[in-house]
Every structure is written in C-alpha cells, then in structure tokens.
Amino acid sequence: xxxxxxxxxxxxxxxxxxxxxxxxxxxxxxxxxxxxxxxxxxxxxxxxxxxxxxxxxxxxxxxxxxxxxxxxxxxxxxxxxxxxxxxxxxxxxxxxxxxxxxxxxxxxxxxxxxxxxxxxxxxxxxxxxxxxxxxxxxxxxxxxxxxxxxxxxxxxxxxxxxxxxxxxxx
Amino acid sequence: xxxxxxxxxxxxxxxxxxxxxxxxxxxxxxxxxxxxxxxxxxxxxxxxxxxxxxxxxxxxxxxxxxxxxxxxxxxxxxxxxxxxxxxxxxxxxxxxxxxxxxxxxxxxxxxxxxxxxxxxxxxxxxxxxxxxxxxxxxxxxxxxxxxxxxxxxxxxxxxxxxxxxxxxxxxxxxxxxxxxxxxxxxxxxxxxxxxxxxxxxxxxxxxxxxxxxxxxxxxxxxxxxxxxxxxxxxxxxxxxxxxxxxxxxxxxxxxxxxxxxxxxxxxxxxxxxxxxxxxxxxxxxxxxxxxxxxxxxxxxxxxxxxxxxxxxxxxxxxxxxxxxxxxxxxxxxxxxxxxxxxxxxxxxxxxxxxxxxxxxxxxxxxxxxxxxxxxxxxxxxxxxxxxxxxxxxxxxxxxxxxxxxxxxxxxxxxxxxxxxxxxxxxxxxxxxxxxxxxxxxxxxxxxxxxxxxxxxxxxxxxxxxxxxxxxxxxxxxxxxxxxxxxxxxxxxxxxxxxxxxxxxxxxxxxxxxxxxxxxxxxxxxxxxxxxxxxxxxxxxxxxxxxxxxxxxxxxxxxxxxxxxxxxxxxxxxxxxxxxxxxxxxxxxxxxxxxxxxxxxxxxxxxxxxxxxxxxxxxxxxxxxxxxxxxxxxxxxxxxxxxxxxxxxxxxxxxxxxx
Numbered sequence: 001x002x003x004x005x006x007x008x009x010x011x012x013x014x015x016x017x018x019x020x021x022x023x024x025x026x027x028x029x030x031x032x033x034x035x036x037x038x039x040x041x042x043x044x045x046x047x048x049x050x051x052x053x054x055x056x057x058x059x060x061x062x063x064x065x066x067x068x069x070x071x072x073x074x075x076x077x078x079x080x081x082x083x084x085x086x087x088x089x090x091x092x093x094x095x096x097x098x099x100x101x102x103x104x105x106x107x108x109x110x111x112x113x114x115x116x117x118x119x120x121x122x123x124x125x126x127x128x129x130x131x132x133x134x135x136x137x138x139x140x141x142x143x144x145x146x147x148x149x150x151x152x153x154x155x156x157x158x159x160x161x162x163x164x165x166x167x168x169x170x
Numbered sequence: 171x172x173x174x175x176x177x178x179x180x181x182x183x184x185x186x187x188x189x190x191x192x193x194x195x196x197x198x199x200x201x202x203x204x205x206x207x208x209x210x211x212x213x214x215x216x217x218x219x220x221x222x223x224x225x226x227x228x229x230x231x232x233x234x235x236x237x238x239x240x241x242x243x244x245x246x247x248x249x250x251x252x253x254x255x256x257x258x259x260x261x262x263x264x265x266x267x268x269x270x271x272x273x274x275x276x277x278x279x280x281x282x283x284x285x286x287x288x289x290x291x292x293x294x295x296x297x298x299x300x301x302x303x304x305x306x307x308x309x310x311x312x313x314x315x316x317x318x319x320x321x322x323x324x325x326x327x328x329x330x331x332x333x334x335x336x337x338x339x340x341x342x343x344x345x346x347x348x349x350x351x352x353x354x355x356x357x358x359x360x361x362x363x364x365x366x367x368x369x370x371x372x373x374x375x376x377x378x379x380x381x382x383x384x385x386x387x388x389x390x391x392x393x394x395x396x397x398x399x400x401x402x403x404x405x406x407x408x409x410x411x412x413x414x415x416x417x418x419x420x421x422x423x424x425x426x427x428x429x430x431x432x433x434x435x436x437x438x439x440x441x442x443x444x445x446x447x448x449x450x451x452x453x454x455x456x457x458x459x460x461x462x463x464x465x466x467x468x469x470x471x472x473x474x475x476x477x478x479x480x481x482x483x484x485x486x487x488x489x490x491x492x493x494x495x496x497x498x499x500x501x502x503x504x505x506x507x508x509x510x511x512x513x514x515x516x517x518x519x520x521x522x523x524x525x526x527x528x529x530x531x532x533x534x535x536x537x538x539x540x541x542x543x544x545x546x547x548x549x550x551x552x553x554x555x556x557x558x559x560x561x562x563x564x565x566x567x568x569x570x571x572x573x574x575x576x577x578x579x580x581x582x583x584x585x586x587x588x589x590x591x592x593x594x595x596x597x598x599x600x601x602x603x604x605x606x607x608x609x610x611x612x613x614x615x616x617x618x619x620x621x622x623x624x625x626x627x628x629x630x631x632x633x634x635x636x637x638x639x640x641x642x643x644x645x646x647x648x649x650x651x652x653x654x655x656x657x658x659x660x661x662x663x664x665x666x667x668x669x670x671x672x673x674x675x676x677x678x679x680x681x682x683x684x685x686x687x688x689x690x691x692x693x694x695x696x697x698x699x700x701x702x703x704x705x706x707x708x709x710x711x712x713x714x715x716x717x718x719x720x721x722x723x724x725x726x727x728x729x730x731x732x733x734x735x736x737x738x739x740x741x742x743x744x745x746x747x748x749x750x751x752x753x754x755x756x757x758x759x760x761x762x763x764x765x766x767x768x769x770x771x772x773x774x775x776x777x778x779x780x781x782x783x784x785x786x787x788x789x790x791x792x793x794x795x796x797x798x799x800x801x802x803x804x805x806x807x808x809x810x811x812x813x814x815x816x817x818x819x820x821x822x823x824x825x826x827x828x
Binding site for chain 2: 013015017022023024026027029030032033034036037038039041042044045046047048049050052053054055056057058061062065066067078079081082083084085088092116117118119124
C-alpha cells in the first residue's frame, strides 16, 4: 500500500473536514507536527473548544459543502477538559450516524476518535487510515447530488404541470 | 459590509517556507473577499513582524487580522496583543496553523500549499464575523495547595510560605520526606540525604504559613484558576496529632512484644508493630496505628497497654474517624512523585524469588544508618557479601518495559557502587548499557568511582540464575555480553542490585483526572510546553514539580519546585487573572425556555429565569465548552468566538475551491 503521506497527487484526492477539541486532539495534532510525523494532506482541521460543541449541523454543512469525509476528535472518555463534553458528542454522533446512513453516506466517511494530547502518532494513523478508506469509496459530491436532485425535482414538477394542462376541464 | 482584512503568512525561517509556497499563498490570499492586503514575512512573531501588523492596521485601516503561522496554542496571545496594540479589538485576530498542522507533517509542497490556502480562506471568512470581546477579570485566592510532601513539595511549600503565602501541604503517607528520606547519601557530592532534608522537613512543620496534612489525600477538586475548592480527606491515625509528642512509649508498651508486621518505610526489610513511627525523623513525629493489625481496632479486645503508657497525654484515640476538610485555594502545585519499577516484571532477574536479588532502593535502606540493619550492608542471612553485581537499566531503555531513560540510575548506581565498596570491600561489578552522567559534577564523580576499583562492564544483563541447582550455596551468576571485549561474561556474585527505573504512580491517571490535566503515554503529567512552559499544565493555576512530570534527580527536582512556586507566585501577586471570553450567552428573544441546556452544563452555570421563562447563563461559572450551544434546539445560545455562523463560514471556507 502506498504511504498516504507521500502518495503522489493525481486522481481522486478526498477532502476531509475535521473538528478537533482544543485540549486533546488539536494538541495531539500539534504534537504530531512537533514530532515531524508525516500524514496525508487531505485534512482540514477546525478547532472547537470541546467536542461537546459539535453541532450535528456542522457535520451536515461539511458534507453539503463538498467534504468527502468528516472526522471528529475529542478527549478520551473520562478525560474531557470540560468533564463530560465528549460523552455528549458521542450521543450526538451515534444519532447522526443513523441519519447519515439514511442519506446514503457510507459509514467510513464519518468517524469519531478519542485522541489524547500525547497521542500524536494516533492522529497520523487515524488520518492516514481515513484518507485511504475515503479514497477507496470515491467522491461523495453532495453539491453535485443536490444539483441532480434539484434537476429531478424540476423535471417532476414540469411533468406534473404538463399532465394537469393535458387533463381537459369538465 | 465590506471588510479590510490583513493576512500575514509567516515563513518561520524555513519551517513553513520550506514546505509551503508562502509567496503564492500571499498572492492568493490578497484576492480573497474583504482582504485589503496580504504579506509574507520571515518571522511574524518577532518584534518587526508584530510591528508590521500594528503599522498596517493604522496605515491601511485594517479592521481584521489573519496570521498564518504556528499553532494558536503557541502564539495566539502574541498576535491578539499585536492587534490590540494596533488599535483593534484583540479578538479581531484569527490564527491559522500552517506549521504544526501543515508544513511539519506533509512532504509534498503542492498539496501543502493548497492546504494552506484552504485554511487561510476559512480564517478570512470567519474573521469577518468576529465581534469585539473583552476578557473577564477574576480575583485570585492567594492560598496555595501543594500535593505531595517529598523534596519537591517541601521546597515549593517553603518557597511559597517564605513569600508570605498560606500553603496547604497534603501528603498521603504518615510522614513527609518522600523518597529522599529513604536515601543514605546523594550523588555526586555524597552528602547525607537526611542531613540536608530533615532540617527542611522541620521547617515545614514549624512554618507559620504552612498547614501540613499528612496521611491525607485530596478527594475532590472544583473551580478554576484563582478559585479552586478542594476537599481533603484526613485518614485516621488513631493518635491525636496535637497531643502526641513522639516519645515512642506506646510502641514499647504495645501488647505485641516483637515487631511482626512488614515495615513499609524500610521496604519490608524489617518489621514494625501495629503502632509505629515510620522512621526516627518522621515529620510530624506522631505515632500511627495500623488498623489492619491493631487488636483493639480489629476486635476491640486489647489490654490497651499503649493507652496506659501514653498516660495523661491521652493522645491515643481508637474512635478517631476520617476528617474531611474543605479549603479554597487559588493555585495548586502537584508534586506527587514516582514509584520505582517493579523488578518482578522481569522474571529472569529472579527478584522476589531469590533472596540475593535486591532493588537499589532496598540497598539505600541497607546502607542507611537508620535503616533495618543500622547501616550494615549484609545479605538476608546476615553475612557480608564478598561480591556484588549492579544491573543498570532495569525497567528503563527496554522495549518490553519502559522505553525511556530514567535519568538517575547510572548516577545512583555509581554512588551505590562506591558505598558498597566502602562498607564491605566486596568486588563490585556494574553492568551498564551506556554510562549516562550529564550533570554538574557527574562525569567527575564517574571518573572518581571508576578509579576506586569498581569493575564497569558494558553489557546488558541477559540472565541471572543460581550458581548451583536449587540455589543451595546462595550465589548467583550474572550473565552478560561484554560489548567492549566482545565476550560472554558469567560473573558469580553473592548479591545482585537491580538499578530499577522510575515510573509514574499507578494511580497517576486518577490524580490527573481529578486535577483535569493530561498525562504522557508513560503516565507522567504533561507540561504545557516541553521547553517554554515546563512547570505549567494545560489547566491554568495548576503547576508541576518533581518526578510526577518525569524522572529527574534531586537538584532538578528542587529547581523545578522553585520554578513551580515562582509561577504560582506570579499569578497570586498579579492579584487577578484574565479569563478568555469564549463563554456562552443566551439570546433572550430566541429562547423558548425548553430547559434542554440546563442538565447538560457540567458546571451548573445555566439556570432558568422563572419570571421570563428562559434560560440564564452565569458567565462567572461558564468555562466555554459550548455543549449547551450545540444542543439548543432554537439556536438561542451562542458561544463567543465560536458562534455557529463563524464555524459555518469556516466550514464553507475550507471547502470552497477558488
């Protein structure tokens, strides 16, 4: 398997939006940097103070905006800087997973990971693994699907309108 | 509304510029909506770099600032300050992490540059929405809690006490002193540990500003920097501390004529009675009764000769119960120390199975004049060893146990080699992997000891086994490959000393959770920055001292304890601290009063205004996690700096390709 950190650009490169909590996973990603670990460049990290701040709408917005995957990073259970924000994130993520499944978004495109401030190597491993899996799945392209669905809706609407006109008035 | 945003891309020498095409990124940023100017500069954090921001704000009427450089955890405050000095609200600045999260972790310039553009675009979109914010100022309680009464805790307590601060020193064991109290001599000066430690222990006990609670543990910690509320449980010692004078008469009088229970302080190399003093210089010098073994406490049917012996002092109290104390402090110093590696984890060294195998800490007690043998270094059968092997790196620098170097073992092994030679004239063989003696006077000490006729053998010990089957003659063979001579050495000895490494306490994880700080993978408490904030933690107002942060020797421990005390003093003497304004607030007209948020808040900062039928957030209690914001079904709660709109813009920003 090619090393995702060094894989040549060309073909499909997934775009992954990550939401990392300030205290554990964001710090772990900093540690990965300080330790000069190499991982795939497909990830864009957005810093939240706590994974508990994760509004499910953020995930939806990321997918709708063209993300091929969304990664959530929080402190390990019991380690949350804000006591239990990560449990609340977990609750929301579990519910959200079902909804995403219903929307036809594959499981591997959405991932929650507990990564503590000392686990820089874990950031590297998780990002690389996720990039590999999403690359295998191919583009999600929700914006494109939205256009397609809009077009279908328009066609359907036009069809219904036409049909109504064809019915002779009694 | 059109913005005038200034974007700055830092080269960080070649750290960023080596992987990200900073010029191309700056050109790209200049074309983003609302961007008035974009520059790249060698070191943004330098004075001229910051000056650049200040000048541009004035000259180009900038209203927002984006700095793409290192991690915001490192320099966010720097650029907020520069922005404020330029005349804008400090929170009109946004940082983009293109070093730790980009240049340092990627290997391909094109994709790293694209990533930098994406991240900067997100910041530009987001910063346009930033609102002016002010920091909150909260007063700092000047009292300090120190957890752990080893040399680190003692030194920090005395420093703070001498500065006139009220200090609570909490120690789990019945006496302060920690590991250092168990040592005989200290390297490299060979001064006696007790001679330099016990005066400091007494000073703690008698200090008017220090409240010393031994045999006590912290149970709960609430609050935040400047205002911690701590619950301490004082375990019953069944002896009233204020009445006992440490005369030992109760110990003499105990119905157990012979000491028969393992003595923890002497690492079970000797016995004690159910009522005991941990060691002659214990501080406080107050007897302790061990409820597991005391007949009166176990069965209530003892003659209580101890009470009789105590007489009018009436210091013994079998009805004593645990006492729970609640204290308020502004800062906390953690100095909880270490434990030595359990040598039983390496079965082929036969520790705990063969009586001739000792740990170095046990030898410290055996060579100590106040130890179980009165300082005679003898084997368990009472005989002086004629040959002794010292095995370095037991539980250190080992893939199977701990990968790290415990830093002190080479030096204490040299010290023990010297002491063993001096006390017994035995042949001493020291098996080392590398001799690590970096420290003031350490290399000189190594040279001195190696000229004393100690056999230093470079080789990791592969096996230790009895010389005769069943170990009948008591001797052991130490086998190692001598990597300097390239031969296999099998050295028969009477005594093996395992230079055990240092490990984090098994309950370090619980302690860390209680104080809301982080641990490294090895279990050491994590400092805020390995170089620039070595005694700070990620939780403001909590500082680290000594081996709880990682293995270190006594001079380093004391230096770090002094540093932790100074950091605490700096906070206390400032009188107040500024808190980040990233708290949550309720938009009254949007709140439906559904109460979803109330049980979610871990700090009970949210309550309900019954009159208006809406939620109210107490800003002083809110710590800004944003959990309630994410949960509010009406979107009525907002978090400063992390408003939904700001994050949506950021999401949009990282995804829209130009």
